[in-house]
Amino acid sequence: MNLQISSFDDYESAYNHSVSDPESFWAEIAQNFQWRKPWKKTLEWDFTAGTTKWFAGGKMNITENALDRHLATRGDQPAIIWESNDPQEESITLTYKMLHQRVCQFANVLKKHGAKKGDRICIYMPMIPELAIAVLACARIGAIHSVVFGGFSAQSIADRINDAQCNIVITSDGSFRGNKEIGLKSTVDDALIQCPSVQKVIVSTRTRTPVSMLKGRDVWWENEVKTVSSDCPAEEMDAEDMLFILYTSGSTGKPKGVVHTCGGYMVYTTYTFANVFQYQPGQVHFCTADIGWITGHSYIVYGPLCYGATSLMFEGVPTYPDAGRFWDVIDKHKVDILYTAPTAIRSLMGFGLDYVNGKDLSSLKVLGSVGEPINEEAWHWYNDNIGKGNSPIVDTWWQTETGGIMISPIAGITKTKPSYATLPLPGIQPILVDEKGEEIVGNDVSGNLCIKFPWPGIIRTTYGDHERCIQTYFSTYKNLYFTGDGCLRDEDGYYRITGRVDDVINVSGHRIGTAEVENAINMHLGVVESAVVGYPHDIKGQGIYAYVICEKVPDQDEDLTRRDILATVTRVIGPIAKPDKIQFVSGLPKTRSGKIMRRILRKVAEGETSNLGDTSTLLDPSVVDEIREGAL
Numbered sequence: 001m002n003l004q005i006s007s008f009d010d011y012e013s014a015y016n017h018s019v020s021d022p023e024s025f026w027a028e029i030a031q032n033f034q035w036r037k038p039w040k041k042t043l044e045w046d047f048t049a050g051t052t053k054w055f056a057g058g059k060m061n062i063t064e065n066a067l068d069r070h071l072a073t074r075g076d077q078p079a080i081i082w083e084s085n086d087p088q089e090e091s092i093t094l095t096y097k098m099l100h101q102r103v104c105q106f107a108n109v110l111k112k113h114g115a116k117k118g119d120r121i122c123i124y125m126p127m128i129p130e131l132a133i134a135v136l137a138c139a140r141i142g143a144i145h146s147v148v149f150g151g152f153s154a155q156s157i158a159d160r161i162n163d164a165q166c167n168i169v170i171t172s173d174g175s176f177r178g179n180k181e182i183g184l185k186s187t188v189d190d191a192l193i194q195c196p197s198v199q200k201v202i203v204s205t206r207t208r209t210p211v212s213m214l215k216g217r218d219v220w221w222e223n224e225v226k227t228v229s230s231d232c233p234a235e236e237m238d239a240e241d242m243l244f245i246l247y248t249s250g251s252t253g254k255p256k257g258v259v260h261t262c263g264g265y266m267v268y269t270t271y272t273f274a275n276v277f278q279y280q281p282g283q284v285h286f287c288t289a290d291i292g293w294i295t296g297h298s299y300i301v302y303g304p305l306c307y308g309a310t311s312l313m314f315e316g317v318p319t320y321p322d323a324g325r326f327w328d329v330i331d332k333h334k335v336d337i338l339y340t341a342p343t344a345i346r347s348l349m350g351f352g353l354d355y356v357n358g359k360d361l362s363s364l365k366v367l368g369s370v371g372e373p374i375n376e377e378a379w380h381w382y383n384d385n386i387g388k389g390n391s392p393i394v395d396t397w398w399q400t401e402t403g404g405i406m407i408s409p410i411a412g413i414t415k416t417k418p419s420y421a422t423l424p425l426p427g428i429q430p431i432l433v434d435e436k437g438e439e440i441v442g443n444d445v446s447g448n449l450c451i452k453f454p455w456p457g458i459i460r461t462t463y464g465d466h467e468r469c470i471q472t473y474f475s476t477y478k479n480l481y482f483t484g485d486g487c488l489r490d491e492d493g494y495y496r497i498t499g500r501v502d503d504v505i506n507v508s509g510h511r512i513g514t515a516e517v518e519n520a521i522n523m524h525l526g527v528v529e530s531a532v533v534g535y536p537h538d539i540k541g542q543g544i545y546a547y548v549i550c551e552k553v554p555d556q557d558e559d560l561t562r563r564d565i566l567a568t569v570t571r572v573i574g575p576i577a578k579p580d581k582i583q584f585v586s587g588l589p590k591t592r593s594g595k596i597m598r599r600i601l602r603k604v605a606e607g608e609t610s611n612l613g614d615t616s617t618l619l620d621p622s623v624v625d626e627i628r629e630g631a632l
């Protein structure tokens with residue numbers, strides 16, 4: 001495949017081509033893939049209607065691109081290297097041949113249990129090779145996968161299954177994370193009480209904890225694969241058929257199912273993988289994300305495999321058995337590219353250099369950062385101590401909705417600047433707008449980040465509710481895709497993402513909607529109302545701060561009540577949504593029309609208690625004093 005940019009001049013000419021003639025630019029790139037039938041129209045789009053189609057009419061299957069076409073040239077090369085949570089457990093290498101064989105075999109298991117093209121299949125699994133196999137097996141037969149991150153609660157799983165009407169769930173008995181063992185099947189069982197659409201549950205074994213297995217519904221992965229052949233021709237898909245749904249939080253209500261389709265997503269993730277990381281044949285790419293998030297979908301599974309790369313998949317956490325684990329993994333597998341989140345870097349920084357010194361990191365060539373803004377201190381620590389000053393850092397800005405990386409340096413080619421995502425990749429046309437939607441031109445300016453032209457990885461719809469897709473992304477500003485992020489463009493035209501401008505908070509690189517957390521808190525016995533905001537947190541980037549009104553203000557039992565509320569939030573959403581701080585209040589600052597003035601709550605949560613701005617429009621300004629005095 002020839003789609004790599006190799007110099008800054010090359011970047012500039014690719015960029016110019018992509019803007020002056022986007023269709024011919026992407027059509028040329030798409031030629032590098034395997035199509036069963038050529039597409040009829042490169043691009044059709046209408047941002048007012050929130051619709052985009054790339055390569056429509058083109059017939060393909062993403063697994064033929066990720067697996068089959070590599071068999072002749074690199075069948076014996078590792079496709080996936082798996083590293084266990086437990087450093088004593090042997091790692092597993094799946095060559096392209098082996099992965100192909102196992103994907104086909106499991107695809108036949110899915111078919112045996114009635115799965116067919118267009119069905120939705122929920123996957124709730126630990127970071128084991130079977131997870132990647134399950135994802136690819138769905139794609140092989142044209143079933144739409146909906147992966148739910150292993151940290152979500154039964155209720156969250158049920159909501160996602162019901163929203164997409166999944167008929168099959170693929171899970172495991174349990175998962176290992178650090179020194180913890182977490183039940184997964186039992187959580188799925190709790191979820192399924194509310195999910196009449198689910199006919200079959202396929203369970204792989206990992207922890208071999210006792211699990212309930214219902215006759216007629218539940219089957220073991222290991223038994224099933226013995227009953228089928230490993231010959232499974234790929235289903236023919238249209239480029240615009242759905243590939244997957246991935247739920248993500250927004251500023252209102254329940255998480256929405258972001259939909260990506262087969263062709264454009266394949267082209268975009270592969271192109272960005274090859275270019276941003278400047279992947280060279282034989283290199284080992286280590287993305288530390290979980291496949292339950294978009295980063296894992298795009299840069300552990302699809303991007304690397306479609307490019308014929310070796311992708312390292314790690315089951316554990318950065319601090320187990322100690323804070324040197326990432327460095328041990330890099331040393332052991334001679335990792336070339338490390339792609340991780342600022343929150344992990346900040347947390348490891350806190351443990352000091354003793355865990356880094358003495359580890360051989362000389363194989364590293366490129367470092368990546370994703371998920372949240374990287375502060376300068378973390379950037380320098382990463383650069384100096386991990387990259388030893390000679391591995392470029394790519395600070396990659398993108399979103400679940402964008403499918404792949406949007407604004408980022410190209411490793412070794414774009415001059416980097418700490419905390420800047422730098423320049424848009426070819427095909428990406430960012431613009432900054434003010435509150436009214438007027439474009440802010442020139443440099444050394446800031447505004448809301450929008451994109452004015454479609455790229456192949458753009459969100460196609462929100463599952464089952466296209467109106468919501470239009471409302472969320474295409475109606476704030478006319479004819480623009482609105483990202484929800486604030487951004488500045490400096491004097492060199494470099495972009496720096498400053499954080500969300502909506503009610504989404506980014507906790508350890510995970511998106512959480514304040515409304516979602518409030519709904520969960522409000523379900524707790526005795527809670528009258530709550531308001532949730534983000535606040536700066538040294539390690540997590542942002543922490544969750546909740547103001548809670550209870551029927552009876554708890555006195556000596558305050559702490560117990562806090563813990564009870566945390567238990568409810570864990571039950572409703574999952575541990576990742578637990579507030580870091582809960583302040584009990586008797587009222588919330590509301591305007592006369594009943595709107596909560598979050599600006600004030602954010603300021604108090606940030607520790608700013610003097611300069612709260614204009615409070616004259618408040619219904620009862622005295623609540624502000626109480627909130628200020630009780631600040632945690």
Ligand code: WTA
Pocket residue numbers: 248293294295369370371372373374395396397398399400401421483484485497498499500506509510511
């Ligand atoms: C934030 C993760 C600053 C941003 C791939 C975005 C970032 C949200 C960066 C999407 C970055 C992601 N610098 N902020 N390099 N990357 N973000 O959907 O606020 O989980 O809107 O996708 O993370 O989070 P999501």
